[in-house]
Amino acid sequence: MSLEERDLKYVWHPCSQMKDYEDMPPIPIERGKGVYLYDIYGKEYIDIVSSWWCNLLGHCNPVITESIKNQLDKLEHVIFANFTHEGAVTLCEELVQVLPKGLTKFNFSDNGSAAVECALKMAFQYHYQTGKPEKIRFMYLSDGYHGETMGALSVGAMDLYAKIYKPMLMDTIQIEAPDCYRCPHGKNRKTCQCQCFIKAEKMFEEYAKETAGIIVEPLLQGSAGMRIYPPLYLKKLRSLCDEYDVLLIADEIATGFGRTGKMFACDHAEITPDLMCLSKGLTGGYMPMSLTVTTEKIYHAFYADYNEGKAFMHSHTYSGNPLGCSAALGVLKVLKEENILQIAQKNADYLSKRMNEEFGNHKNVGEIRSIGLIHAMELVEDKGSKKPFDSGLRVGYQVYKEALKDGLILRPLGNVLYFNPPLTITPQELDKAIGIAKKAMDTCLTLIEKN
Numbered sequence: 049m050s051l052e053e054r055d056l057k058y059v060w061h062p063c064s065q066m067k068d069y070e071d072m073p074p075i076p077i078e079r080g081k082g083v084y085l086y087d088i089y090g091k092e093y094i095d096i097v098s099s100w101w102c103n104l105l106g107h108c109n110p111v112i113t114e115s116i117k118n119q120l121d122k123l124e125h126v127i128f129a130n131f132t133h134e135g136a137v138t139l140c141e142e143l144v145q146v147l148p149k150g151l152t153k154f155n156f157s158d159n160g161s162a163a164v165e166c167a168l169k170m171a172f173q174y175h176y177q178t179g180k181p182e183k184i185r186f187m188y189l190s191d192g193y194h195g196e197t198m199g200a201l202s203v204g205a206m207d208l209y210a211k212i213y214k215p216m217l218m219d220t221i222q223i224e225a226p227d228c229y230r231c232p233h234g235k236n237r238k239t240c241q242c243q244c245f246i247k248a249e250k251m252f253e254e255y256a257k258e259t260a261g262i263i264v265e266p267l268l269q270g271s272a273g274m275r276i277y278p279p280l281y282l283k284k285l286r287s288l289c290d291e292y293d294v295l296l297i298a299d300e301i302a303t304g305f306g307r308t309g310k311m312f313a314c315d316h317a318e319i320t321p322d323l324m325c326l327s328k329g330l331t332g333g334y335m336p337m338s339l340t341v342t343t344e345k346i347y348h349a350f351y352a353d354y355n356e357g358k359a360f361m362h363s364h365t366y367s368g369n370p371l372g373c374s375a376a377l378g379v380l381k382v383l384k385e386e387n388i389l390q391i392a393q394k395n396a397d398y399l400s401k402r403m404n405e406e407f408g409n410h411k412n413v414g415e416i417r418s419i420g421l422i423h424a425m426e427l428v429e430d431k432g433s434k435k436p437f438d439s440g441l442r443v444g445y446q447v448y449k450e451a452l453k454d455g456l457i458l459r460p461l462g463n464v465l466y467f468n469p470p471l472t473i474t475p476q477e478l479d480k481a482i483g484i485a486k487k488a489m490d491t492c493l494t495l496i497e498k499n
C-alpha cells in the first residue's frame with residue numbers, strides 16, 4: 049500500500065472534506081528546506097502559504113534547529129506550575145524588549161485557540177475580580193477568526209467553521225467589520241477616515257456595560273480572505289475601549305513577528321492592547337506553542353492570598369514547554385541577527401511591484417491588497433462591479449489544484465489567492481511562484497469562461 053493509501057485508511061485530516069481526497073490524495077512530504085517542501089517522490093513544492101502561516105523563516109532553518117537540538121539534550125519538558133527553566137524566562141525577557149510597551153506578563157499555552165481561550169477567561173475574570181461582574185459578554189468583528197475551540201468559535205464570525213455549533217456557543221456581540229474593498233461609505237483606501245467606526249461606537253453605547261472585552265485580528269482579517277483595514281480603526285478602538293472599560297484583545301497569532309512589516313500589527317497604530325495572543329511565527333512553525341500576554345494591571349487583579357480564590361486556574365500540560373521556548377528563542381535570534389524585517393521589506397516591495405505587473409490589469413482580479421509581505425488577490429467574476437464568482441464554482445480551489453501540479457502551494461481562502469511566504473524568501477523564488485500562479489489562474493479562468 050502506498051503512503052497515501054495508508055494515510056487515508058486512518059487519518060482524518062483537519063479542515064477538509066475527506067471525500068475530496070478521492071480525487072486529490074494527500075501529498076506525502078518527506079522534507080523541507082527554506083521555502084521548499086519535497087515529497088517522497090522528489091517533487092518540489094513552493095510553500096507560499098508558510099504551512100498555515102507559521103513557517104516564518106523557512107523550513108529547517110539551521111539556527112532554530114540547533115536551538116531545539118541543544119535544548120533536547122538538556123530537558124524536554126517539566127511541569128510549569130511551581131517549576132521554571134532558563135528558556136521560558138529568557139524568552140519573556142527578550143519578548144518584553146520587542147512587544148508593545150506595557151505587555152509584561154506571559155501565560156503559556158500550546159496553540160493559538162488556547163491562547164484565545166486564555167485571553168477571554170482572563171478578561172472576564174479581571175472584571176469579576178475588580179467589581180464589575182456584570183461584564184460577561186464579548187464583542188468581535190464580523191468576518192473575524194480566532195480559532196476553533198468553543199470560546200474561540202463564539203467570537204469568530206465565519207460560518208464555515210462556526211455555523212453548525214451555534215447552539216453550543218456563547219452569546220456574543222458582533223460589530224460590522226471595516227470592508228475596505230467594498231466600502232459601504234464609497235471611500236477607497238486613500239480617502240478612508242474610518243467612517244465605518246460609527247458602527248463600533250453604536251454597539252459600545254448599547255452593550256459596553258455588559259462587555260468584558262473585544263477581540264480583533266489587528267489590521268488583517270486573515271481567514272476572511274486577507275482583508276486589510278487601516279491602523280486608524282485600531283487607534284479609535286483603543287480609545288473606545290478605554291472610555292467604556294472594555295478590554296482590547298489583539299489576536300496577533302497570524303500577524304505577529306514581522307508578518308505585517310512591523311514586529312506586531314499593533315505597532316502600526318502605536319497602541320498597546322490589554323491582552324495579546326501570539327503563536328504561529330512565535331516558534332517559526334517548529335513547535336506548537338502560544339502565549340497570552342498582558343499588563344501588570346490585569347495581572348494584579350489575580351494576585352492575592354490563595355484562599356481568596358483569585359488565581360487564574362487555567363493550565364495546559366505543555367505550558368512553557370522547553371522545546372517550544374528553545375524554538376522561539378531561535379526565531380528571535382534569527383530575526384535580530386539577520387535583519388529579517390529589512391529583508392522582508394525588500395521582498396514586500398518587490399512582490400507588490402511584480403504582482404501589479406502580472407495581475408494588476410487582469411479582468412478577474414478585483415483587488416490586490418497587501419500588508420508587509422502578505423499579498424492577496426481577490427478573484428471576481430467582474431472587476432468593475434466587484435461581482436463575486438458563484439461560490440459553487442470553487443474557483444480558488446480549482447486554481448489551487450492546478451498550481452499544485454506545477455509545485456506551488458496556493459491554498460486559497462474562498463476565492464482569495466494569497467502569498468504569505470517565509471520572510472526569507474528570495475525575489476527569484478517569488479518570481480517562480482508568480483509564474484506558476486499566473487499559469488494556473490489563466491488555465492482555470494479560461495475553462496470557466498468557456499463553460
Ligand code: PMP
Pocket residue numbers: 159160161162164193194195196265270271299300301302327
Ligand atoms: N487566531 C488567528 C488570527 C489565526 O489565524 C489562527 C489560526 N489560523 C488562530 C487564532 C488559531 O490558532 P490555532 O490553529 O493554533 O488554534
